[in-house]
Structure formats: C-alpha cells, structure tokens
Amino acid sequence: MFSQYSFTPRQLTNGTKHIWDLILINYRVENLEALVEELKKANVTIVDKIETYDYGKFVHILDIEGNKIQLWEPKD
Incomplete structure (x- = not known):
C-alpha cells in the first residue's frame, strides 16, 4: 500500500491541490530573448517577463x- 507516500490537499501547505503543481521543469536555453519572441509567434503563453x-x-x-x-539562460 502506498498511502504513506500519498498527498492530500490538506497536506500541501502552499494552497495547491495536487503534488504535480509543485513540480517545475527547467530548460537551459541560449538567447532567451530571441526564443521568447519565437514562442510568442507560435502563440505559446508567456507567464511573466x-x-x-x-x-x-x-x-x-x-x-x-x-x-x-521555466526557461533559464545562465550567465556564463
């Protein structure tokens, strides 16, 4: 039984209702500004600046x- 590993909405303290809401995928990219412009042209939703x-x-x-x-252009 996996109940010891399950999460319920009351166990999540930040207001999310599902554990998957806490997971964030991060991609390392080059030239973030140009990529964002291309994504806008493709009608991708840009959440923030x-x-x-x-x-x-x-x-x-x-x-x-x-x-x-999350898209990340590291400072090299």
Missing part, C-alpha cells in the same frame, strides 16, 4: 496542458 539575476535570465511559459515550464 524575463527577469535577470546575477546567475542568469529566467522566464516562465505554459505547455499545451497548462503546466508551467
């Missing part, structure tokens, strides 16, 4: 099923 940090640039998109994906 590109943010820049000391360690790189980030943006989030949604896949066809509505799952959030």
Whole structure:
C-alpha cells in the first residue's frame, strides 16, 4: 500500500491541490530573448517577463496542458 507516500490537499501547505503543481521543469536555453519572441509567434503563453539575476535570465511559459515550464539562460 502506498498511502504513506500519498498527498492530500490538506497536506500541501502552499494552497495547491495536487503534488504535480509543485513540480517545475527547467530548460537551459541560449538567447532567451530571441526564443521568447519565437514562442510568442507560435502563440505559446508567456507567464511573466524575463527577469535577470546575477546567475542568469529566467522566464516562465505554459505547455499545451497548462503546466508551467521555466526557461533559464545562465550567465556564463
């Protein structure tokens, strides 16, 4: 029985209802700005604006099923 590994909505403290809502896929990319422009042309949902940090640039998109994906251009 897997009940000791199962999660219920009351066990998730951040308001999500499913454990998969806590998972975020991150892709390392080159030239994030150009990629975002191409994704916009393909009608991909861009969740937020590109943010820049000391360690790189980030943006989030949604896949066809509505799952959030993080795109990361590291600062090399």
